[in-house]
Amino acid sequence: MYIHKNGLTLRKLERFDLGLLKELKNESWFGTHNIIFVNDLDQSRWFETLNPNTNLVMVALETESQTPVGLFKIDSIDWINRKCSEGHDTFKLQRGKGFGKLILEAGIDFVFEVLNMHRVEAEVLENNIASQKCCTYIEYPIEGRRIKSIHKCGEYLDSIMYGFLRSDWQQTSRVKSYNGVCNLSYTPMNSVK
Numbered sequence: 445m446y447i448h449k450n451g452l453t454l455r456k457l458e459r460f461d462l463g464l465l466k467e468l469k470n471e472s473w474f475g476t477h478n479i480i481f482v483n484d485l486d487q488s489r490w491f492e493t494l495n496p497n498t499n500l501v502m503v504a505l506e507t508e509s510q511t512p513v514g515l516f517k518i519d520s521i522d523w524i525n526r527k528c529s530e531g532h533d534t535f536k537l538q539r540g541k542g543f544g545k546l547i548l549e550a551g552i553d554f555v556f557e558v559l560n561m562h563r564v565e566a567e568v569l570e571n572n573i574a575s576q577k578c579c580t581y582i583e584y585p586i587e588g589r590r591i592k593s594i595h596k597c598g599e600y601l602d603s604i605m606y607g608f609l610r611s612d613w614q615q616t617s618r619v620k621s622y623n624g625v626c627n628l629s630y631t632p633m634n635s636v637k
Contacts, residue, residue, distance in 0.1 A: 446558060447507060447628040448550035452543075454516060457494075457501040462487040464503075464512060468533055497521065502554070504547045513538040516551030518559070526562035528555060532578070544578045549618065552582060552608060553626035562610050569594060570602040579606050583616040 446454040457465075466487050482490070494501065500518040505511060514534040521528045532551055534544045555564045567590070568575045579586075587607040592600035613619060619626060 445629065446502075446550070446554050448546075448553060449622055449626055449628055450546045450549050451507050452513070452546050452550045453505045453507045453510075454502040454550055454554055455505065457491075457503055457515075459488075459491060461503055461512070462491060464535065465501075465515070468515070468535060471536055497523075502551065504543070504550060506543075511538075513541075513543040514547045516547055516554070518551075518555060521559070526560065528559070528561055528564055530555065530564055530566050532566075532575070534574075539574075544574055545581045548578045548584075549582050549626075552584070552613065553619070556610055556613050557625070557627060557630075563607060565605065565607040567603045567605050569596075570604060571596075576604065582618065583612075584608055585612060 448454070462484070466482055466484065469482050498519070498521050500521070502516045502518070503512055504514045504516055506513055512535060515532065517531040517533075519529045519531070530551060532544065532547050534547060552564060555561045565587075566579070566584070568579060570589075584606045585608065587605045589605065590603040593603045594601045614624065
């Protein structure tokens, strides 16, 4: 587990979480790049194909109550070039409470602190204002746009591309406020608390 200083804990997805994911995938796809309709069998098959060398799905929990609040997904892990892609979701009942920002914070910090990535990137649709606000909040740099690249119900939408380098992440006000260590899970040997 990865216990973040912002009050969230990230843990690896378990089979018993698949119902939450199915609900998330089937509820709405307005702000997603892909349209996926799934049943229990589809979810189970997908879970079996997860390869921890190239992708990792983390459930975000409110640390104190252990209530699931969303997901942080790490895809296309490239260990040679030290880069990956990410996606983040907030469960429907937890939206509007600020959890999206916290999930993204904890996930990005996990990518740099634990996976030791050099770069992380994401794409957010232009109509997904909530995700854009989360990216702005954590100081995620915009790198460009894929103009009219995603089709949704008769219209083409831009996909906004974000990219964080480790050096940029280390200079964010949030990481500096944590003195460069954003989690509570790690205690150096011989350190005094």
